Amino acid sequence: MIPNTLTSTTRNQARAGSTGRQVAARVEQATKTYGSGTAAVVALDAVTVDFNVGNFTAIMGPSGSGKSTLLHCLAGLDRLASGRAFIGERDLAGLSDRQLALLRRDRLGFIFQAFNLLPVLTGRENITLPCDLAGRKVDGAWFEEVINRLGLEDRLSHRPHELSGGEQQRVAVARALVSKPEVVFADEPTGALDSRTGAQLLGFLRSAVDELEQTVVMVTHDPVAAAYADRVVFLTDGRAVEELQSPTRESVLETMKRLGD
Amino acid sequence: MFRYALRALLAHKVRLLLTVAAITVGVAFVSGSLVLSDTMGRAFDELFAGLAKGTDVTVRAQSNDPGASLPGQVHPLDESIVETVRGVSGVASAEGSVTGFALILDRNGQPIQPGGAPTLGGSVHRDPALALAGGFSYRAGRAPAGPDEMALDAGSARKAGYVLGDRVRVVFPDGTGEFTVMGLVGFGDTDSLAGATLASFDTATAQRLLGKTGKVDQVDVRAEASVAAVELRDRISQVLPPGTQAVTSEQVSGESSKTVRDGLGIFTTVLLVFAGISLLVGSFVIWNTFAVLVAQRRREVALLRAVGATRGQVLTGIITEAVLVGLVSAGFGLGAGVGVAVGLRALLSSLGIEVPATAAVVEPRTIVTALLVGVLITVVSALVPAVSATRVAPMEALRSATPVSGRIGRVRTATGVVLLAAGTAGLTAAALMQNQLALTGVGALTAFAGIVVAGPQLARGIAAVTNSGRPGGGWSLASRNISRVPRRAAATAMALTVGLAVVCAVSVTASSIKASAADLLHAGNRSDLILRSVTNTSGMSPAVADIIKRQTGVDTVVEWRYSQARVNGNVGNVVGVPAADLGRVVDLGIATGSLADFRDGTILLSTSQARELNAGVGDSIKVTFPETGQRSFQVAATFDLDSLVGTGQLLSLNDYAANVTSRLDDMVMIKTVSSADTPAVRSRISHALAGYPNVLISDPNEFVRTEQASIDQAMGLVTALLALSIVVAALGIINTLALSVMERTREIGLMRAVGATRRQVRGVIRRESLLMSLFGALMGVLLGTVGGVALARSLPSVPTLSVPIESLAVYVLVAAVIGVLAAIGPARRSSRVNVLKAISAD
Numbered sequence A: 001m002i003p004n005t006l007t008s009t010t011r012n013q014a015r016a017g018s019t020g021r022q023v024a025a026r027v028e029q030a031t032k033t034y035g036s037g038t039a040a041v042v043a044l045d046a047v048t049v050d051f052n053v054g055n056f057t058a059i060m061g062p063s064g065s066g067k068s069t070l071l072h073c074l075a076g077l078d079r080l081a082s083g084r085a086f087i088g089e090r091d092l093a094g095l096s097d098r099q100l101a102l103l104r105r106d107r108l109g110f111i112f113q114a115f116n117l118l119p120v121l122t123g124r125e126n127i128t129l130p131c132d133l134a135g136r137k138v139d140g141a142w143f144e145e146v147i148n149r150l151g152l153e154d155r156l157s158h159r160p161h162e163l164s165g166g167e168q169q170r171v172a173v174a175r176a177l178v179s180k181p182e183v184v185f186a187d188e189p190t191g192a193l194d195s196r197t198g199a200q201l202l203g204f205l206r207s208a209v210d211e212l213e214q215t216v217v218m219v220t221h222d223p224v225a226a227a228y229a230d231r232v233v234f235l236t237d238g239r240a241v242e243e244l245q246s247p248t249r250e251s252v253l254e255t256m257k258r259l260g261d
Numbered sequence B: 001m002f003r004y005a006l007r008a009l010l011a012h013k014v015r016l017l018l019t020v021a022a023i024t025v026g027v028a029f030v031s032g033s034l035v036l037s038d039t040m041g042r043a044f045d046e047l048f049a050g051l052a053k054g055t056d057v058t059v060r061a062q063s064n065d066p067g068a069s070l071p072g073q074v075h076p077l078d079e080s081i082v083e084t085v086r087g088v089s090g091v092a093s094a095e096g097s098v099t100g101f102a103l104i105l106d107r108n109g110q111p112i113q114p115g116g117a118p119t120l121g122g123s124v125h126r127d128p129a130l131a132l133a134g135g136f137s138y139r140a141g142r143a144p145a146g147p148d149e150m151a152l153d154a155g156s157a158r159k160a161g162y163v164l165g166d167r168v169r170v171v172f173p174d175g176t177g178e179f180t181v182m183g184l185v186g187f188g189d190t191d192s193l194a195g196a197t198l199a200s201f202d203t204a205t206a207q208r209l210l211g212k213t214g215k216v217d218q219v220d221v222r223a224e225a226s227v228a229a230v231e232l233r234d235r236i237s238q239v240l241p242p243g244t245q246a247v248t249s250e251q252v253s254g255e256s257s258k259t260v261r262d263g264l265g266i267f268t269t270v271l272l273v274f275a276g277i278s279l280l281v282g283s284f285v286i287w288n289t290f291a292v293l294v295a296q297r298r299r300e301v302a303l304l305r306a307v308g309a310t311r312g313q314v315l316t317g318i319i320t321e322a323v324l325v326g327l328v329s330a331g332f333g334l335g336a337g338v339g340v341a342v343g344l345r346a347l348l349s350s351l352g353i354e355v356p357a358t359a360a361v362v363e364p365r366t367i368v369t370a371l372l373v374g375v376l377i378t379v380v381s382a383l384v385p386a387v388s389a390t391r392v393a394p395m396e397a398l399r400s401a402t403p404v405s406g407r408i409g410r411v412r413t414a415t416g417v418v419l420l421a422a423g424t425a426g427l428t429a430a431a432l433m434q435n436q437l438a439l440t441g442v443g444a445l446t447a448f449a450g451i452v453v454a455g456p457q458l459a460r461g462i463a464a465v466t467n468s469g470r471p472g473g474g475w476s477l478a479s480r481n482i483s484r485v486p487r488r489a490a491a492t493a494m495a496l497t498v499g500l501a502v503v504c505a506v507s508v509t510a511s512s513i514k515a516s517a518a519d520l521l522h523a524g525n526r527s528d529l530i531l532r533s534v535t536n537t538s539g540m541s542p543a544v545a546d547i548i549k550r551q552t553g554v555d556t557v558v559e560w561r562y563s564q565a566r567v568n569g570n571v572g573n574v575v576g577v578p579a580a581d582l583g584r585v586v587d588l589g590i591a592t593g594s595l596a597d598f599r600d601g602t603i604l605l606s607t608s609q610a611r612e613l614n615a616g617v618g619d620s621i622k623v624t625f626p627e628t629g630q631r632s633f634q635v636a637a638t639f640d641l642d643s644l645v646g647t648g649q650l651l652s653l654n655d656y657a658a659n660v661t662s663r664l665d666d667m668v669m670i671k672t673v674s675s676a677d678t679p680a681v682r683s684r685i686s687h688a689l690a691g692y693p694n695v696l697i698s699d700p701n702e703f704v705r706t707e708q709a710s711i712d713q714a715m716g717l718v719t720a721l722l723a724l725s726i727v728v729a730a731l732g733i734i735n736t737l738a739l740s741v742m743e744r745t746r747e748i749g750l751m752r753a754v755g756a757t758r759r760q761v762r763g764v765i766r767r768e769s770l771l772m773s774l775f776g777a778l779m780g781v782l783l784g785t786v787g788g789v790a791l792a793r794s795l796p797s798v799p800t801l802s803v804p805i806e807s808l809a810v811y812v813l814v815a816a817v818i819g820v821l822a823a824i825g826p827a828r829r830s831s832r833v834n835v836l837k838a839i840s841a842d
Ligand SMILES: Nc1ncnc2c1ncn2[C@@H]1O[C@H](COP(=O)(O)OP(=O)(O)OP(=O)(O)O)[C@@H](O)[C@H]1O
Pocket: A034, A035, A041, A042, A043, A061, A062, A063, A064, A065, A066, A067, A068, A069, A070
């Protein structure tokens, strides 16, 4: 027992970031190109970033700067051309398609901009889908808690097409949280929502980080949304060019402006 | 609109391919049936024209049946008629000929069996011109002359490995002989006459061997070059005794052709029925394709409408697509039809039905039919979806494309349930009342219509049952995908229902007939051994019965002879049996009258025949024989078990022999003395009949098994013919699954993103396929079983009902396998969905 604990602690310390906490996800020298020859597009260019446990990170950058690509490679939805991607201490490069699927199912959560839910399943079934796919029992108390926090109690038996856009996104958040994943990835989760509904959703994510030590990585274009995060990573032309701790709307705007020049 | 239609079609190649394939198979079946039938018709025409070659006029006995529809049985003429005919001016040569039963044995003493075709013995003409009949020529050797020589058809010689100079044994009605082969005979390019075996002798020898000494069956006449056949016919007619007639050879071959073509007509109709079934199945696939095509293009159509396309234009566009698909498929189908014709022929010959060969005949009628059928089926199937497309409002461009749950009208469901209930009630009533063939047909069609109309609701019901599994599990997801487009699922399943319903109905009927055959025999048979000829069509020599009668341990021998005749005007089988001994070998189930009154001059009528003829014991019945004309018999008794003996009317053997020349026995029943050991008697008989290798000895159980085997063979043929429609149904399942995978690309991508493995995604598709195929199979098996029960109860002489549970279970299993197989492609495709592409917003 003791040696085990020791080694794992040592390993975690080795990966600890500047705050001295554990790393939930990490890319090293991540490079991704699309196409070849003169038409080749470098989507990611030797990016190295850590995402710490219990931390809320926003990724920003102009359109086409590689934000989605980074998220996909981190989440095991896509593979890097070179460099390495880790979830916890697991190197994604060595995993088979099936192992990646199981990793997504058991250790990650997802929220997309739109089309998050299977139309044939009710709200409740959509939320428990990863657990059902795993044939795992849902933690009932935890399920209740997530539902209560998101105010979804009376929307559970509805199908997605009977829910508003905001409600659909909340169901997606609930699904991402209910399996207690190590990291939740969100690609412009508020992109299709009005600002008030968007603010609600970001509030939920924030409280999940604060109260539950959830790790969240979120791509966004919106400085207001980025201000909910603990840290903002800026990408330009596939490179991580800038970082901002404890961002505010103003500091984000200012950085964006500076980078834009 | 045309260019738009064309482009829309080419945009979805796989779907196009599957749809085209579905129609092609149906059209190929139709055109294949027509091609086969035309080809066979021409082959027979050529054959008969060849047979009449060299002969200008034929003199033969006049049939005593005024309808002249009873083939083959004419009284032999006295030999003196040949001289009479020769005396007519204008006759170049005239020779009598005889034909009869002759079974050629191979080197092991086994009969050479032609498989359905006759085994013939006959005389050869001396005049080489007359001998040309059928392209008759000596491939090797010369014509036989004298009592010790014969000629053999090249086909039989090849089969048995006989060469010139070999000694060959031949079985005749009255005994066996051994001859030296002096000639090998061919018929034009072919080795045999439509598959028949032929042993030829000189006229005197043939007359003696065939039991026609001093007689001829017909006189073949060649005219002098200056005299027309018609003219000569009229001259000869004037010198003929009453009861004989002269006909031109054209008339003879025309008559023969007509008989064969009438038979072919029935055969073609049967094939076309099966082709129709496969077309019906295909139409479900087409309906489905166009329904989806329209559903997927709602946005597109809405956009067209928004920019000003009229409803008519939208409709025209889709119908144009249908016509194009129909034309292309019909074209392919026509080409494939020639192949199907070859396949059907192979199927027939594998069942021992030899078909004469000639080049494939594609009549213009076949081409027109194929194109018309292909286009009409496609357009009609596409009509409903096309009309619904015109109802798309321009505003729908904004709505989501894939339905989440298809709505089903209440009226539709109610109508379906009513139809289904009415149909089932009809079938049940038919089953209870018996002999309700019409009600059975109407009931089955109504019930099927009900299943089609209520199909979507039923599909949803099935889905609801399987949905009760774990939510988010494979079954649950599959069920919900089924119930979101229940119409499509139902149409897909119905394609399978059609084929399986027919298979099951036939299966239940066949099983009942088999069980009835066994029950009947057990109920009515009292004999210990039953003898028949191995070639079912030719009888046994009466000498066989005489030999058996001399064996120790044999108590009673009853010979059965069957002949066609008219009974009070209706064509039917009449049977001749020794009146006094009949009761010792069978119990006919006498209903009225007494078997003791059955003697010469009387007739036994089956109960159903008596009812039909409105006759009772003591009434007089008119039987018209082809050879001797009308005779009257008094009804001695009526009996119930007509299906046991395969006829509704029995005469005494003496009366029969007085009116039918052929003395061949079709069946011989033997009762052993009660103290005898039947197997010992059997081996004694078998030993005594060593000279008659064509006689098959069986005990009652073996007899039933042989009967049942022939029913199984027919059942096999039907199943093989229905296999094509099952293939079409499988194509339909593949089509539907492929479409639904395409529609749900994003959903599949999302599932994969949240952690579904490829295998899980494939599992969902496979379960959908299973659900549809099992739903279709279940409906088919249920409908088919109920229909089959009603059908079996409607048939005469099927008193026993038997539902082959194991076979039905096998069909369901086969459907499941089809479901799994059909899912392979679409499932693989679903697991290859690119997750990233699928989830990135469009
Ligand atoms: N499948 C692909 N094939 C080719 N190029 C691609 C592909 N996916 C992304 N790219 C390119 O890679 C670059 C990065 O794309 P990515 O989607 O990561 O940008 P993004 O930062 O998410 O942009 P946005 O803010 O518009 O979502 C872009 O130049 C894009 O054109």
